Amino acid sequence: MADDTFYMKQALAEAEKASARxxxxxxxxxxxxxxxIARAHNLTETLNDxxxxxxxxxxxxxxxALGAKYLNDCALYVTVEPCVMCAGAIAWAQLGKLxxxxxxxxxxxxxxxxxxxxxxTEVVQGILKDECAGLMKExxxxxx
Ligand SMILES: [Zn+2]
Numbered sequence: 001m002a003d004d005t006f007y008m009k010q011a012l013a014e015a016e017k018a019s020a021r022x023x024x025x026x027x028x029x030x031x032x033x034x035x036x037i038a039r040a041h042n043l044t045e046t047l048n049d050x051x052x053x054x055x056x057x058x059x060x061x062x063x064x065a066l067g068a069k070y071l072n073d074c075a076l077y078v079t080v081e082p083c084v085m086c087a088g089a090i091a092w093a094q095l096g097k098l099x100x101x102x103x104x105x106x107x108x109x110x111x112x113x114x115x116x117x118x119x120x121t122e123v124v125q126g127i128l129k130d131e132c133a134g135l136m137k138e139x140x141x142x143x144x
Contacts, residue, residue, distance in 0.1 A: 004077070004099050007031050008127040011077040011101070014041040014054065015135050021046065025135040028054040028078040030062035030071065037074070038062035054078060055086035059093050070094045079132040081108035081125070087116035097122040101132025 007029055014027025018041035030038040040057035044050055055078050062076075063069050075097035082090060082100065087109035090098055098121055109116050117123065 026054040028058035037065040099124040
């Protein structure tokens with residue numbers, strides 16, 4: 001639990017970077033055996049790519065770091081509940097654990113594809129939920 005909070009803070013720092021460059025503030029890190037092997041944030045505006053979600057960036061970076069396509073021994077920390085696309089990617093990569101901060105009632109996978117993840121993937125939600133949700137609320141308030 002203490003570790004989950006620590007790593008979620010790192011994901012939040014990534015989300016703040018996204019916010020600073022005008023991206024929807026979602027950040028992610030991948031942790032493997034106590035070490036952060038990938039840090040990423042949403043880059044859909046910067047890259048003009050709707051698939052450039054924080055989770056997709058983090059998974060690709062982690063796989064490159066390990067030189068492997070499966071991430072069974074890794075945990076993905078992301079500030080907001082993954083969408084269906086990212087949940088699919090998390091399943092393909094066979095992530096051992098998924099930790100997310102706040103749920104996303106509109107686009108989150110739990111509503112549309114609750115069985116999208118691999119059954120062995122451990123899911124923890126609600127870590128630093130208020131901070132994660134707060135960043136999103138503040139971002140969309142400023143954009144209006
Ligand atoms: Zn996504």
